[in-house]
Amino acid sequence: MEKKIKLFIPVLLLLFLTLPISLFAQEDASAFTERELQKLERGDVIVKPGYRAPGVDEEIGSQLAAIVRLKAPIQRVWDLLAAWESYEYIIPNVQELKLIEQKDNSFLLYFNLSLQVKNIEYYLNYYFYKEKNLVTFQLDRNKENDFRRFHGYFKFDPIEGEEEKVQIVYSVDVELGKYFPEFIKNYFAKKDLPKVIGNLKKLLEADKKDMEKALNPEN
Numbered sequence: 001m002e003k004k005i006k007l008f009i010p011v012l013l014l015l016f017l018t019l020p021i022s023l024f025a026q027e028d029a030s031a032f033t034e035r036e037l038q039k040l041e042r043g044d045v046i047v048k049p050g051y052r053a054p055g056v057d058e059e060i061g062s063q064l065a066a067i068v069r070l071k072a073p074i075q076r077v078w079d080l081l082a083a084w085e086s087y088e089y090i091i092p093n094v095q096e097l098k099l100i101e102q103k104d105n106s107f108l109l110y111f112n113l114s115l116q117v118k119n120i121e122y123y124l125n126y127y128f129y130k131e132k133n134l135v136t137f138q139l140d141r142n143k144e145n146d147f148r149r150f151h152g153y154f155k156f157d158p159i160e161g162e163e164e165k166v167q168i169v170y171s172v173d174v175e176l177g178k179y180f181p182e183f184i185k186n187y188f189a190k191k192d193l194p195k196v197i198g199n200l201k202k203l204l205e206a207d208k209k210d211m212e213k214a215l216n217p218e219n
Contacts, residue, residue, distance in 0.1 A: 040069045040167075045194045045201065053155035053169040060136050061152040061171030066193035069159060069167045072204045074133060077156045077166060080203060081135050082128060084109055089203060092195045095119065105129075108140055115187065118180065120146045133157055149175035154200075170197045 031051060032040065039046050051065045052058070080086050084107050088097045096112035105128045113120045123143040127136045138151035152172030159165045170193060 040067065043068065043070055043201070045197050047193055051169075052171070053153070054157075055132060056134065056153055056155055056171075062173035064193065065169050065171040066197040067167065067169050068197050068201050069165060070201055070204060071165050073164050074156065074158055074166060076204060077168065078130065078133070080200070081154055084126075086203065087111075090196060090199045092192065092199065110143075120176075120180075122147050122150060124150065146180070147174055147176055149173060168197060168200065170200070172196075 032048075036046050036048065045066055045068045047064065047066050050063050051067070052061070052063060053065065080090075084099050084102070085097075087109060088094050091097075091111065091113070093113045093115055094111060095114040096110070098110040100108040100110055100123065102108075106126060108123060108125050110123050111121065122145040123140040124137045125140050128134075129136070133156050135154040136151070137153070139145050139147060139149070150172070152170070155169040156166050159167055172193065
């Protein structure tokens, strides 16, 4: 009997290792409560602690994410996030936005945010991974920034069984300098997440002509 058990254990391990990755992806669906799923189905934005989008490395973003589901082609989401001009409308309180450098799969942006009595300046490198439906961003350490730490991601994936419906996840991990007021630090943790994903949702649900007009006001 003991010999049979010893032979059986390696067989179980082999079966486990050869299971399709898609089976493990189902864990993402069970990450939401019934109430959260109802909100997502209505198109509401939810903020969820302890959530990380599948396929995103642990060192990117934080364990806090804003999530929304809406009807939009994946390509449209990609086109919007890959257009540097769109971040003036996606990121709240942008007073000034500049393209510093652009390459095939990345660009560097300068941001000046106006937050009540304080302006915040920083530089972010954006990196695009189309095969993963993933956009990541992080501080450019070669520039002067008001943040000590700023990194995160946008992850967007089609929802199985629902035509042209997509789930978008936005997560960011930030740390400001010690001289900044506490309310500004709390803003990025509590208010920035849902506002960013909410602005992205509005742009994606807008008429295509309206969106193009917003991104190209001079035309």
